[in-house]
Amino acid sequence: MLSDSPGASRISEATAQRIRETAERLGYYPNVAARRLASSRTDLVGVLADTFFYSISLRRLEATTRALLKGGYQPLVWAADWSPDGWTQAHSILASNSAAGAVLLGPTYPVPTTEIARGLTGAGIPTVSFDAGDGLPGAGVDRLGAFYELTRAAIGAGHTKIGYLQPGQVTQPDVLRMAGIEAAVSECPHVTLVTFHPFPADAPPAREHSRDLGFETGRLGAHRYLEDDHPPSAIICYSDDVAISFMHTVQSAGVKVPEDVAVFGFDGLPESSCSYPPLTTIEQPVDAVGAAAVGSLLSLINVPDTASEEYRLLPGRLIARESTGTLPRFPQDGDGPVDPKPHDG
Amino acid sequence: MLSDSPGASRISEATAQRIRETAERLGYYPNVAARRLASSRTDLVGVLADTFFYSISLRRLEATTRALLKGGYQPLVWAADWSPDGWTQAHSILASNSAAGAVLLGPTYPVPTTEIARGLTGAGIPTVSFDAGDGLPGAGVDRLGAFYELTRAAIGAGHTKIGYLQPGQVTQPDVLRMAGIEAAVSECPHVTLVTFHPFPADAPPAREHSRDLGFETGRLGAHRYLEDDHPPSAIICYSDDVAISFMHTVQSAGVKVPEDVAVFGFDGLPESSCSYPPLTTIEQPVDAVGAAAVGSLLSLINVPDTASEEYRLLPGRLIARESTGTLPRFPQDGDGPVDPKPHDG
DNA sequence: CTGAAAGCGCTTACAG
DNA sequence: CTGAAAGCGCTTACAG
Structure with missing residues (x-):
């Protein structure tokens, strides 16, 4: 199968097109497992949280999934359910799947985020924080x-x-x-x-x-x-x-x-x-934070030497x-964010 | 690596224990990609929805993920984002990953659920409906x-x-x-x-x-x-x-x-x-519906000959x-569900 | 019952 | 630039 990743291929576009058509006609789908095994790389990224019980954590999950899918990665979702054991399992699942990276949706209770991240990066899995606090790269609302x-x-x-x-x-x-x-x-x-x-x-x-x-x-x-x-x-x-x-x-x-x-x-x-x-x-700018966190993960994956340990803080x-009641207006940078009007217009 | 799946193994429990200890000490993790390729089976189950924009769809995602993880399966999340093309992509992702099955979180807009399910089951991927309407096995609230x-x-x-x-x-x-x-x-x-x-x-x-x-x-x-x-x-x-x-x-x-x-x-x-x-x-009994839908999928996966095309309806x-205002009490079966008290006690 | 070999479907160096 | 071979790390039939 032609792997579309290496950019400029060795075959002409017309040929590639014919191959694709034939593949579709024959119901051929490339075998992801074989591809992963041969290349020893995967498009899997762990999305780990202590729980998905809250509305806001589900929004984060959604934002992360969306950003990952958009970047060509598959989310591997895992909830530790407030158990230290759950985080150990998360680690072994990511390792077994040769995950390309991980996003930690914060906070990680009861195991500190930095501890989890240390374990994962130590195992060669770049890890970023999504609202899980600094101490590792990623992004969060300020x-x-x-x-x-x-x-x-x-x-x-x-x-x-x-x-x-x-x-x-x-x-x-x-x-x-x-x-x-x-x-x-x-x-x-x-x-x-x-x-x-x-x-x-x-x-x-x-x-x-x-x-x-x-x-x-x-x-x-x-x-x-x-x-x-x-x-x-x-x-x-x-x-x-x-x-x-x-x-x-x-x-x-x-x-x-x-x-x-x-x-x-x-x-x-x-x-x-x-x-x-x-x-x-x-x-909270959930989508923007998710995009920033995933963005920093992808750059960590693709350019491992970038020691961009930056944790980006986005304003609410x-x-x-x-x-x-009525709130006084504070002078702000740009004076944009304050919206004194009630919601429905 | 010892695969713990075939139940009674050929080696003694003591030996297995020693192998596990050594594996852990060496930081060994079984390679999922290799295992999948060799066995031509996977523990992946697609969790497909038209969107995860609503609170209730995120709750369904959570319930499905939880039930799947509990049953030893990995969710493969995909949102079609209201695009017919999204559903086509979902199909090819599942096929490429040799997914063991799929859960359709309903409703599937704009492609009819039965049409998507037909495509997937036709490709050998057992599919159930989670609140996506009957016409295929699964479960939903009544x-x-x-x-x-x-x-x-x-x-x-x-x-x-x-x-x-x-x-x-x-x-x-x-x-x-x-x-x-x-x-x-x-x-x-x-x-x-x-x-x-x-x-x-x-x-x-x-x-x-x-x-x-x-x-x-x-x-x-x-x-x-x-x-x-x-x-x-x-x-x-x-x-x-x-x-x-x-x-x-x-x-x-x-x-x-x-x-x-x-x-x-x-x-x-x-x-x-x-x-x-x-x-x-x-x-809505979201967790119960999720468990029922996943349960029916797992029995479809494990006992393919069961033509249990049942769609279970759970009561709200x-x-x-x-x-x-005050609602009259209707006589009910068991007379349990009606709760005329306001929330806070 | 056990061990060594074949093979899963790809990618990747490596001869030609 | 191209094609054939080796190999990724497992599972699974199949000799012994």
Whole structure:
């Protein structure tokens, strides 16, 4: 079979065309297994995650798959399901399949991303991070910047006591969120920060409500908020899921959003535009991050000597909606991202 | 390498154990490509969809992947992206990879599922349908039954003019929805049905808002509703996305839900519990359907002579919430599924 | 029951 | 530039 990869072939285009036609007529398909064995190269790229239970991780999976397919690679999907053993299995599957590379969708819980990446690159499998934190090449949304911006917006709107609703497990992305919030708060001495931990620290996620863990987090976080005698007037939530569920639960208890408490989300999923009230959030550029992460992997595969250990940070986009009341406009570079209009026009 | 598949091996367990230990110490991994080439069998199963743009299709992808991995098979993911050409490519990828089978995640637009399945089974690739309609083995949620039940609930609540908000493209699953609604309506002569088509019939989906097409559908459908001089008092929506967006848009125009219009969804995604008001919907048993579809594929692969052309229909579960006001209880088999309590306890 | 040989369908150096 | 041979790492029939 003619392999179309080596660019300029040795045979004429007309001949190649005739071969292709004959091949199609005969129902011939090149044998991928034989090709891989002979060339000792594959077009397989592992797409590894600790879980695909959240909307946002499924979006990442989709973005990665799309970028890989577009680049001529086949995704090899694997979910470790929060088990250290799962990551070991992922490694052996990639090794057995002679995978050309791997994309780690972050965060990788409970095994640190850098540890997994070290194992894979040590086995000759170039590995990049997709929102799994730096320490290896790849790309991610700028969480620190995003949460800095959310906090600045809350402060700018006059809030002096700001709450942060944390997730169940503390992973690197969460550390970045906290860092962004704290950076903004530390600039304003009159502003205090309180954190809400809905789950016991570092509790492993329970499989029972794993599929709507974000919603459960928001619900439990709302109860912590309601128990608070002097609750903050603004709450920054880990994610949109958490924020939507938080609003729903406190509203059931008679709390008004945004009058009593302004609520900020993070992710920018479509559903955030139809929550009650519509959610102020920062949209993650999932497709762009996926394209950047895959792009850096492909260059790592094709030009192994490029020690381009770069981790690209892409900015999120603030979408101001009713859940925070009116937000002041901050002067921005280019002044593009802030969109004070509600979603439906 | 010792292949663990043939069950009782020729060597003792102790020896096998020593081999495994040595293999691990040496960092040996069996070469999957060589194994596939030699045995002319693979553990690859195609997971094919027209798109992964919707929350529910990503959930199906996740359920299928999980079931496949659990059964010892590797998913080979492919999205045709609404292109007939995409389906042709899917076929050649599966053939080139000597895939052991395929799961079609429905609906397959614009190529009919049965046509794709015929091509694949003709090429020796057993194929099942996951919510892609019958005509081939597999499994799906009982859409006809679900929409019958939703309509019965609306009628039971006293609505005599019921609206159905259709999606952009009419596919087989949508035909089943309509059939369920019409069956219930035809039983009650005093009830009339009106349908809302937000998009021109059979318009191909626009890539621009493909990722939040459900929300766009709800928004446009709401405008049709608002233009109506004698609008129905109950609206059954194609999906949760559509319903949530519909409610949001009509509420912006001053319409009260459920007082002015009762809204019914379908899917039972977590976000439906936190909409405003919380959405009455039917939950799809995605994991169970995925397990059933994969189960039927595996039996097709392992026992090819079983002409088990069965398409299993799994029932959805009605979750009554505030978007429809109080719903009367229908006597049910076992009387279990109806849950009149709102989500948060 | 065991071991050595053939062969799966390609790619890749290597003679011609 | 072209064609025939070797070989990728396994599995599988097939002699012993």
